[in-house]
Every structure is written in C-alpha cells, then in structure tokens.
Amino acid sequence: MKFTNSEKLHQEALQHIVGGVNSPSRAYKAVGGGSPVYMERGQGAYFWDVDDNKYIDYLAAYGPIITGHAHPHIAKAIAHAATTGVLYGTPTRLENEFAQMLKEAIPSLEKVRFNNSGTEAVMTTIRVARAYTGRTKIIKFAGCYHGHFDAVLVEAGSGPSTLGTPDSAGVPTSTASDVITVPFNDIGAFKVALDKWGDEVAAVLVEPIVGNFGIVEPFKGFLQEVNELTHRAGALVIYDEVITAFRFTYGSAQQIYGVEPDMTAMGKIIGGGLPIGAYGGRKDIMEQVAPLGPAYQAGTMSGNPASMAAGIACLEVLKEEGVYEELDRLGKRLEEGIHEKAREHGIHITVNRLCGALTVYFGVDQITNYAEADASDGEAFAKFFQLMLREGINLAPSKYEAWFLTTEHKDSDIENTIDAVERSFAEMAKTL
Ligand code: PMP
Numbered sequence: 001m002k003f004t005n006s007e008k009l010h011q012e013a014l015q016h017i018v019g020g021v022n023s024p025s026r027a028y029k030a031v032g033g034g035s036p037v038y039m040e041r042g043q044g045a046y047f048w049d050v051d052d053n054k055y056i057d058y059l060a061a062y063g064p065i066i067t068g069h070a071h072p073h074i075a076k077a078i079a080h081a082a083t084t085g086v087l088y089g090t091p092t093r094l095e096n097e098f099a100q101m102l103k104e105a106i107p108s109l110e111k112v113r114f115n116n117s118g119t120e121a122v123m124t125t126i127r128v129a130r131a132y133t134g135r136t137k138i139i140k141f142a143g144c145y146h147g148h149f150d151a152v153l154v155e156a157g158s159g160p161s162t163l164g165t166p167d168s169a170g171v172p173t174s175t176a177s178d179v180i181t182v183p184f185n186d187i188g189a190f191k192v193a194l195d196k197w198g199d200e201v202a203a204v205l206v207e208p209i210v211g212n213f214g215i216v217e218p219f220k221g222f223l224q225e226v227n228e229l230t231h232r233a234g235a236l237v238i239y240d241e242v243i244t245a246f247r248f249t250y251g252s253a254q255q256i257y258g259v260e261p262d263m264t265a266m267g268k269i270i271g272g273g274l275p276i277g278a279y280g281g282r283k284d285i286m287e288q289v290a291p292l293g294p295a296y297q298a299g300t301m302s303g304n305p306a307s308m309a310a311g312i313a314c315l316e317v318l319k320e321e322g323v324y325e326e327l328d329r330l331g332k333r334l335e336e337g338i339h340e341k342a343r344e345h346g347i348h349i350t351v352n353r354l355c356g357a358l359t360v361y362f363g364v365d366q367i368t369n370y371a372e373a374d375a376s377d378g379e380a381f382a383k384f385f386q387l388m389l390r391e392g393i394n395l396a397p398s399k400y401e402a403w404f405l406t407t408e409h410k411d412s413d414i415e416n417t418i419d420a421v422e423r424s425f426a427e428m429a430k431t432l
Contacts (some may be wrong), residue, residue, distance in 0.1 A: 001390050003037060005050040010035035025062070031382040031397040037389070042069025044408035047394070055394040056413050060404035062396065063211070063243050064268040066356075067317045068408030074272045077313035081306040089300070094308035101315055102270070102278065105251040108260040112280030113289060114303040118242035118267030119147030121277035122205070124289075124297045125263045126151055128279075129203035129236045131288045131295035137197055139204045139235075140164075141184040143370025143400075145212035146205060146240050146265075154179040184210060184369045185219045190226060198233035206261070208253035211243035213373035213400045214359030215352045223259045236285065242267040242277075246315065247404075248355040249324050272314030274307040317407065327356030327405050330414055334358065334405070337418030345425040346432060350376075356405030360384075373400060380428065387427055391420035 013020035021027045021036065028034050037049045045068050048054050060066060067074060095114065103109045115121055126138060138151065146152035154164035154176045164179040166172070180197055182189040194201065208223055210216035230237045239261040244253045246269040254260050263281030270276055280286060288295045301307075317323070335353045338360060342349045350361045361367050362384070363377035381399035388395055395403060 001053055001392075002051050003035060003049075003053075006038045007035045009038045009050060025396070025398065025401075028397050030378065030399065031385045036397070037394070044068040044070075045406055045410070045413050053392065055389075055392050056409070056417055057394045058403035058405070058417075059394050059396050060406055061273065062268070062401070063247065063404055064271060064273050066247065066269050066404070066406055067272070067314055068406040071272075071314075071317060071408075073317055074310050074313040077272070077309040078274070078306055081309045084305070086306040087301065087304050092303070092305055092308065094305055094312065095303045098308050098312050101312060102266075102280070105315070106245070106254060106264065106280075108254055108262075108282075109264060109280035110283040111286035112278055113286070113297065114308070115277040115279070115297070115299045116275050116301050116307075117147070117277045118240075118265065119149055119277070120299070121242065121265035121267055121279040122146045122152065122238075122240050123149040124295075125238045125265050125279050125281075126203060126205070127297065128285060128288050128295045129238060129263065131293070132285050133202040133235060135200055135202040135235070137178050137180060137200045137202060139180045139182060139190070139193055139197075139201055141206065141210075141370075142181050143213040143373065144184065144205075144207045144210060144240070146207075147242075150175045151179060152205070155181060183371065184216065185222055186369065187222060187225050187229075191229065194229055194233050198235070201230075201233055201235040203236045203238050203263075204230045205238050205240060207240045207244070208257065208259075208261075209244050209248065209354060211247075211357075211402060213370045214361060214367055215354050215357050215402050216367055216369070216373070217352075217354060218257065219368070223257050227259055227261070236263060237261040238263045238265065238281075240265050245270060246318055247357060250315075250318055269314065269318075270311045271307050272310030272312075274310040275301070276307045276311055323407055324355060327407070330405055330409055330411070331356040331358060333411070334403075334414050334417060337414065338421050341418065341422040341425050344422070345429040347380075347425045347428060356409075357402045359400075359402050361399070383428055384424055387424035388420055391424060393417055393420050 039047050040050050099112050150171045153168040153171050155167040164176040164181045166176045180193050182193050241252045245266040265279045267277045290296045335351050350364050352359050361376040362380035367373050378399045
C-alpha cells in the first residue's frame with residue numbers, strides 16, 4: 001500500500017496549518033507518527049484516500065457518520081438546503097420540526113436550543129447550571145472529554161476526588177480550581193467529593209456511557225446514585241450525550257438506564273454529519289437562557305437550515321425499524337471474531353462493546369474507569385493500528401477511541417475486517 005500523495009499533502013499542510021491538522025486527534029502522534037491518510041471521498045461504509053486505497057471505515061468521523069458516508073437521504077436534504085439558502089439569520093420551520101423530533105425521542109428535553117458543536121452545547125449547560133443554582137463548582141469524571149473550553153480541560157490531581165489541575169496550557173488555575181474530578185464508576189469517591197464541596201457544586205457533568213476512554217458502561221445503579229446524591233446536594237445533573245445520543249438506541253442513554261438528568265448536551269449524530277450542537281432539559285432551568293433569562297448564549301450559525309435538514313434526515317433513517325438491532329448484531333459478530341482471533345494468536349485483549357460501538361484494549365483484563373484504560377498497552381495498539389491501516393481498515397489513531405459501525409456496514413465487511421484482524425494479530429504474535 002502506497003501513501004505517497006497523503007505524505008505530499010501532509011508536508012504541504014505542515015507549512016500552513018498548525019501541526020498539519022485541524023484537530024489534534026487526527027495526527028498520528030499516538031500511533032508512531034507519520035502522515036495521516038488524506039481521504040478523497042466516502043461512500044457508505046467505505047472511503048478512498050488520495051492514493052486510491054480503499055478502506056472500511058470504523059472512525060465514522062469520531063461518531064457522527066452513523067448512517068455511513070454520503071447517505072442518499074441526507075445528501076438530498078443537504079442539496080435542497082444548498083439551493084434554498086443555507087443561512088438566513090431568522091428562525092425557520094425546520095428548527096421547530098427538529099426540536100419536536102428531539103423532544104419526542106428524549107422526553108427529559110422539555111425545552112431545547114441548537115448551537116454548533118458539542119463543545120458549545122456542554123459549555124452552555126454549565127453556564128446555565130451556574131445561573132440557575134448561583135453556585136460555581138462542577139464535578140466531572142476523570143478521563144471524560146467534554147469539549148475544548150477551559151472548564152473541562154481539567155484533570156484530576158492526586159487522590160480519589162480532588163480539585164482539578166489544568167490539562168492544557170492557557171487554562172487558568174483559578175478555572176481548574178472550580179472543577180472537581182472523580183473516577184468514573186466510583187460512587188465512594190463521588191460521595192467524598194460531595195461531602196467536601198456539595199454546597200458549592202452547581203452541576204455534575206456525566207457521560208452516561210463513556211465514549212472517550214473507549215466504550216465504558218456505568219455500573220448497575222451508578223447513574224441513579226449520582227442523580228440522587230447530586231439532587232440531595234442541591235446541584236444539577238448534566239448528561240453529556242454528544243457521543244451517546246442516537247448511538248445505541250433511537251434516543252439516548254437515558255432510556256437505556258431509566259434515569260433522567262436535569263440537562264442534556266448533544267452533538268455529532270444529530271447533525272447528520274454537519275456541524276451541530278444542542279442542549280436542553282427542564283423547562284424552569286432552560287428558561288434561564290436569553291432572551292427569557294439572564295444566562296446569555298447566542299450563535300450566528302445556530303439552527304442553520306443545512307444542519308437542521310441534515311439532522312432531521314439522519315434521524316429519519318435511524319427511526320426505521322430494526323436499525324439498532326442490526327448494529328447490535330453486526331457489533332456482536334465483530335466482537336466475537338476479534339476475540340476468536342486473539343485467542344488463536346495469544347494476543348491479550350479486552351473488548352468493551354455496546355450495540356454498534358466497541359473498543360479493543362491491549363494487555364488488560366477489564367476497563368471500568370480511566371486509570372484502567374490508561375494502563376492498556378499503547379504500543380501494541382499502535383502496531384495494530386498501522387497493520388490494520390495497511391489491511392484497508394480505518395480506525396481512530398488512539399488506544400482510547402471506539403470503533404463505530406454504521407447502518408451501511410454489511411456482513412461481508414465484518415468478515416473482511418475479522419480476516420484483517422487475524423493477519424494483524426498473526427504479525428503481532430511474531431514479536432511476543
Ligand atoms: N463531549 C463529548 C462526550 C465528546 O465526545 C465531544 C467530542 N469528541 C465533545 C463533547 C465535543 O464536541 P465537539 O467536538 O463537537 O465540540
């Protein structure tokens with residue numbers, strides 16, 4: 001497999017774009033460096049790079065592309081928007097229609113507001129929670145990514161529940177000191193944090209199913225306890241469902257676990273591949289937002305007709321009978337195949353899977369929190385990633401990311417992927 005054109009484009013990009021990429025996760029830093037592959041076009045479960053190599057895609061653009069690339073129903077909706085005007089700066093009928101679709105799918109959304117990215121959506125829920133409670137601190141779970149605004153670029157200090165330290169240069173320590181970080185799935189540490197700071201906490205920010213150190217489900221009862229304890233402390237529960245909304249079911253993690261937050265932030269899938277964010281929740285809380293209330297949030301591009309049309313079209317595809325059952329069936333087949341080949345070649349892995357999303361971790365027995373995911377073998381993953389790329393399988397270049405199936409993956413794609421896994425594991429086994 002040749003990557004000559006990708007390498008040329010990357011050299012050019014390095015001269016103009018910082019680091020050559022417009023989001024750091026696209027660089028191959030964690031998988032041995034080198035030029036990322038530059039894609040030329042995508043169709044369904046596949047894409048082709050600028051050297052005409054074909055790939056089965058499991059990146060799905062980090063989640064949004066659940067209906068595959070260039071889905072005809074979404075393409076038609078976007079084309080219509082392109083010919084009737086993509087941005088008006090006035091309200092449109094589409095915003096009402098889409099808001100109603102989201103509310104029907106996720107009942108805790110009494111009121112919603114659209115914006116342009118997951119980052120914007122989560123950022124605003126925090127502002128609104130602070131406005132509503134008159135408090136400042138937030139609690140988040142270690143290793144969970146919530147976007148790139150200051151308050152969430154904060155990690156745990158030492159100890160099970162600690163005030164945060166900045167995770168990026170440029171984040172003021174004063175901002176980080178308003179953020180408390182506790183390990184996911186550790187209700188004991190969560191209680192310690194609330195005992196210590198409960199009456200200063202505005203909100204607890206939760207990825208109800210973690211998507212950012214692989215796919216990690218909450219322990220049974222964890223989300224219920226978080227809700228109960230948070231409310232007892234007079235704080236709000238915010239679910240970051242930027243990855244999880246419409247990924248595992250038509251709706252959100254809230255239906256899966258039978259628990260409702262006060263506010264929810266969304267993005268990714270609900271834009272059908274176009275830029276989008278949305279947040280919503282209890283009416284009395286959402287009424288804090290301007291023009292009704294004192295918490296300000298705005299956006300030139302917010303609710304634009306193209307994103308609305310693409311999002312509606314995407315949900316229409318996902319609402320069809322049997323979509324999530326099929327994603328689950330194929331995901332299970334893939335998981336079983338990966339396990340079988342790992343056993344055959346003596347490769348030590350753990351696979352976490354829910355429906356059509358899974359993560360393969362190397363050299364570990366279980367992953368229930370960030371510390372365990374962090375301890376997985378990054379070198380083995382890097383080797384696997386590079387071998388799979390050369391087999392025509394496109395994964396995210398990080399040991400923490402999920403493989404995402406789409407409605408366009410077929411049994412034959414899964415079989416071909418398992419064959420590629422087998423050859424990659426056989427190669428890896430040579431150096432064990
Ligand atoms: N929250 C979660 C859970 C995410 O996974 C992401 C993006 N990976 C974000 C927020 C930020 O979304 P965006 O990249 O659209 O700003």
